[in-house]
Amino acid sequence: MSDFDITSDTMDGMGPHGTKVGLLRVLGPAHVWALGVGIVLVGEYMGWNFAVGKGGAYAALLACWFAGILYTCVAMIDSEVTSTVAAAGGQYTQAKHIIGPLMAFNVGLYLVFAYTMLEAANAITAGYLISEVARLTGGVVELDQRPFIVLVIMFLAWLNYRGVLATLTFNLVITAIAFSAILILFLSTSGILGAGETHHAELMAGQAALPYGWIGVLAAIHFGLWFYLGIEGTTQAAEEVRSPARALPFGTLAGIMTLLIAATLTWYICVGLIPWEYLGDGVNGSVAPLFDAARLSGTPALVWLLGIGTLFATLASANGCINDASRAWFAMGRDKYLPGWFGAVHPKYRTPYRSIIFLVPIALAFALKVPLDQVVTFSILSGLLEYTFMPLNVILFRRKWPMGVIKRGYEHPFHPIPAIALLCLCSVAYFAVFLGYGTQLVAMIVFYIVASLWFHFRRYRFVSRAAQFTMPWPRPKGY
Amino acid sequence: MSRYVPPKQGRVGQFLDVAVLLAMTFGALYAPLYLGLAGSSKSVPAIGEATWESLGQNATQVAQYQALGLTDPAAAAPIILARYDYGFSWLALAVMFVVVIGYYVMMLRLSDREYRDVIAEKFDGSNGRTRR
Incomplete structure (x- = not known):
């Protein structure tokens, strides 16, 4: 039935023209874990604390667990679909095979925006951290953060340009260090090793616990997503892993478990050391809360460790975001959803180099010009639209190819409960976003509507029809 | 039974x-x-001379603020008092x-039309009913 092989070492075979120079299949499960956790772990180092500002300390914890359930559903659904549709572009390629081209085009844009904005947020944090270290080590003049922001993005783009194995091995090492730093900080401040440093009862007394009541809990969910946003990015490695059916579910599910632990520990450490008003103000207060918590511990070694952890987390996340955004952009170019020029693979390094380079100035434009909370919100909104697509996607996937019709790398349990739960959780998250950033949400959706019409009535004419469907599956049921 | 051949x-x-x-x-x-419509801004109530007591801070909270470098309660007041x-x-x-539901309905309907063309051409060799 099919004239291609997605596991071929010599042909990429996934695009309409199946080039001889494809992406390299060199990654294992640990790289998938490093990609997913690497992108997300920075959410523990910065950004999540806006949830404390939105609703108080307990609201942030409830938001953390609420978002944890949402992302567990995402990881389960993603593991099944991606282990079956194993191709670069991740959810974009899934949508192309399961729902249709216009949905795929939109999902591709969600991915690119979510990751590019997250990359910009990471660069802002890295710049802030370097200036803060300069101040703490005796600098008398405030350091200009902009050169460091540019340097971070340019260096990581260069690393991505040079090859995926080095890029994600680098991510694996720095992500492991950043995660270990959280564990060490928890052990050191919680009283498990040495005297306890935390003051939960005193810092969460009175109004500090739930200053806005239950509406604050709902509002906090907006930034609760930040604890885990990006774990779904593991799917972008699908065309570069040696064994998609094993590596993708293993890496993704191990990743969400790691993040659930890291998120809860982060909350516990930070609210036990930092007053909630300061913690919740991520612009004028605590930009890097774990780093601030280490400062409050009074142990210089912890300050250095968490400083390094914060820097590594931002670098790992930005690195993974460049990897993922470029794969999504590349996959759309390869299918001609975008100009085919972007669908090129570097003849030597086997990376989507044109897409990597093209997205650099866009990330810089936002990192240098837009405040952190706005950049974070842009990323969250794109992610939320993507999570709304996922339950629709898996329901249609199971309906069009019922169990047993095609071979699945992983079958997620209790279907359709995770899909329905995810849809309900997304509705609550929309309300949370509405409470603070409804205008941006509507502006973004208006953009997607205009972009959809542009794609349907203009761009789609350049796309081959049958060549988009590259999986060796039988005809979908009902079509 | 013709296949759709996209223009170059x-x-x-x-x-x-x-560019578009x-x-x-x-x-x-x-x-x-640029239109000033982004984000939810906090408001800070006006107060007279700020003290840690007037800001409602207990001894532990004051100690943590001071450890963070905010020794002057007036400097901490805008952070402590700001509310959404x-x-x-x-x-x-x-x-x-x-808007959200309408967007998804529109997208699913148009996607389904395009998808039927893809499936028809893939499995039947024709480019279905919608031709451009």
Whole structure:
């Protein structure tokens, strides 16, 4: 039935023209874990604390667990679909095979925006951290953060340009260090090793616990997503892993478990050391809360460790975001959803180099010009639209190819409960976003509507029809 | 039973398509910022001379603020007193949900039309009912 092989070492075979120079299949499960956790772990180092500002300390914890359930559903659904549709572009390629081209085009844009904005947020944090270290080590003049922001993005783009194995091995090492730093900080401040440093009862007394009541809990969910946003990015490695059916579910599910632990520990450490008003103000207060918590511990070694952890987390996340955004952009170019020029693979390094380079100035434009909370919100909104697509996607996937019709790398349990739960959780998250950033949400959706019409009535004419469907599956049921 | 053969796009056309997409992207993301409609701002109530007591801070909270470098309560006051206003319009909420649902309905319907063409050409060799 099919004239291609997605596991071929010599042909990429996934695009309409199946080039001889494809992406390299060199990654294992640990790289998938490093990609997913690497992108997300920075959410523990910065950004999540806006949830404390939105609703108080307990609201942030409830938001953390609420978002944890949402992302567990995402990881389960993603593991099944991606282990079956194993191709670069991740959810974009899934949508192309399961729902249709216009949905795929939109999902591709969600991915690119979510990751590019997250990359910009990471660069802002890295710049802030370097200036803060300069101040703490005796600098008398405030350091200009902009050169460091540019340097971070340019260096990581260069690393991505040079090859995926080095890029994600680098991510694996720095992500492991950043995660270990959280564990060490928890052990050191919680009283498990040495005297306890935390003051939960005193810092969460009175109004500090739930200053806005239950509406604050709902509002906090907006930034609760930040604890885990990006774990779904593991799917972008699908065309570069040696064994998609094993590596993708293993890496993704191990990743969400790691993040659930890291998120809860982060909350516990930070609210036990930092007053909630300061913690919740991520612009004028605590930009890097774990780093601030280490400062409050009074142990210089912890300050250095968490400083390094914060820097590594931002670098790992930005690195993974460049990897993922470029794969999504590349996959759309390869299918001609975008100009085919972007669908090129570097003849030597086997990376989507044109897409990597093209997205650099866009990330810089936002990192240098837009405040952190706005950049974070842009990323969250794109992610939320993507999570709304996922339950629709898996329901249609199971309906069009019922169990047993095609071979699945992983079958997620209790279907359709995770899909329905995810849809309900997304509705609550929309309300949370509405409470603070409804205008941006509507502006973004208006953009997607205009972009959809542009794609349907203009761009789609350049796309081959049958060549988009590259999986060796039988005809979908009902079509 | 004909297959759809897409036209070849020239370099200028490719460049224009990217420019249009970028213009839409920056417009959607920057417009709320420049129009001052982005984000929920906090309001800070006016107070007289700020003291740690008037800011409602206990001894532990004061000690942590001082350890963070905020030794002057007046400097900490804007951070401590700032609050969000969660009042909202039900009409605005309804409009938001209508926009979100309408967007997905539109996208699913148009996607399904395109998808049927893809499946028809893939499995039957024809390009279905919608031809461009």
